Amino acid sequence: MPISIGCVLFNYENGGLQPSGGYDFGPLRAALAASPRRPDLIFFCEAKRYADNGGNGLLHAAKAISDQFDAPYIGLLGYMERGPMPPAIFYNPAVLTQLPPWYGHGSHHDYHDQRNVARFAVRGTAAGGEPDVEFLAGVDHWEPLSGPVRELAARRWGRYGRKGKLPAILAGDTNATPSGPHFAARDWALAAELDWTNASHKGREQDGTWVADTAAMDHLIGRWVDGHGRVGGAGFSSLAELAWQMSMDCPAAARPGLLGSDGRILPTVNDEVDVGGGLHIDNVIANDLMLRHVDPGTFQIHVPPPGVRYSDHRAVSWELRIGR
Numbered sequence: 001m002p003i004s005i006g007c008v009l010f011n012y013e014n015g016g017l018q019p020s021g022g023y024d025f026g027p028l029r030a031a032l033a034a035s036p037r038r039p040d041l042i043f044f045c046e047a048k049r050y051a052d053n054g055g056n057g058l059l060h061a062a063k064a065i066s067d068q069f070d071a072p073y074i075g076l077l078g079y080m081e082r083g084p085m086p087p088a089i090f091y092n093p094a095v096l097t098q099l100p101p102w103y104g105h106g107s108h109h110d111y112h113d114q115r116n117v118a119r120f121a122v123r124g125t126a127a128g129g130e131p132d133v134e135f136l137a138g139v140d141h142w143e144p145l146s147g148p149v150r151e152l153a154a155r156r157w158g159r160y161g162r163k164g165k166l167p168a169i170l171a172g173d174t175n176a177t178p179s180g181p182h183f184a185a186r187d188w189a190l191a192a193e194l195d196w197t198n199a200s201h202k203g204r205e206q207d208g209t210w211v212a213d214t215a216a217m218d219h220l221i222g223r224w225v226d227g228h229g230r231v232g233g234a235g236f237s238s239l240a241e242l243a244w245q246m247s248m249d250c251p252a253a254a255r256p257g258l259l260g261s262d263g264r265i266l267p268t269v270n271d272e273v274d275v276g277g278g279l280h281i282d283n284v285i286a287n288d289l290m291l292r293h294v295d296p297g298t299f300q301i302h303v304p305p306p307g308v309r310y311s312d313h314r315a316v317s318w319e320l321r322i323g324r
Helices: 026-033 052-069 147-158 188-194 196-202 215-221 239-246
Strands: 003-011 041-045 074-077 088-091 096-099 117-122 134-141 168-173 203-206 209-212 223-225 229-231 236-238 282-287 294-302 315-322
Touching (some): 003 026, 003 168, 052 088, 196 203, 239 294
Antiparallel strands (some): 003 315, 168 282, 203 209
């Protein structure tokens, strides 16, 4: 019988680090509690200074999550070159067993294309003398300032697509939206007029018109071509897009955790963060081997209640069902 694994992707602003040097994990707990079920696998961005003082931040974050769900959680601190706020993975060891290797924090001279990708065995899935089912879970927080640098990060993920040997689910703040008119769109003219610098980070000017810079995500899932769908790509599918395809015949109101009133996939950045509107930049992708384990109907973008904001980004949740 398949094992159900609840998953959450959340970019927690500054990892909860406060000016005093302490951490506030109240908003983190509240955001995770809004998930429809206990998450057994959390893809986490902005673990700011979690390695300092003997891993103080990482350990306290794991404890906060453990206290929230009355279950044990282990934190894996990732690697980041550009600053002390790497991504991380938190997992429930009662459901998942971590297997080597883990090229995370401190792997300065190790394999770049394997960084922040964990290998897990799903407890209870062994059958017929076979071992537990294994899969890969990768997390990353791509460069916010440069499209070409994001493309390099996408190419590192690309090795787990068409040529992947194991099911792989990869998630993170990619700082880039996929192409396609069904994803949330920014008012690029307004963004460029009022905040040109920020607009230039995730957008580009093309023949006098500003558009989203989608090259990095399109490398992984293919570029969108009207009338044809996705063309090319490294062999991944977007979970948000799979959910959108399932709901195409439903009114937007029937999928409040996926579609906005305009029928487009919701942004994952909260309102009033970026001039011109938020983009869908917290992306979850699966390779072909993982697709049979993904339930797109469970994919949800968690828009906080009016007047509430747990972070500058919204949490995203979904379920995997893994078994033989």
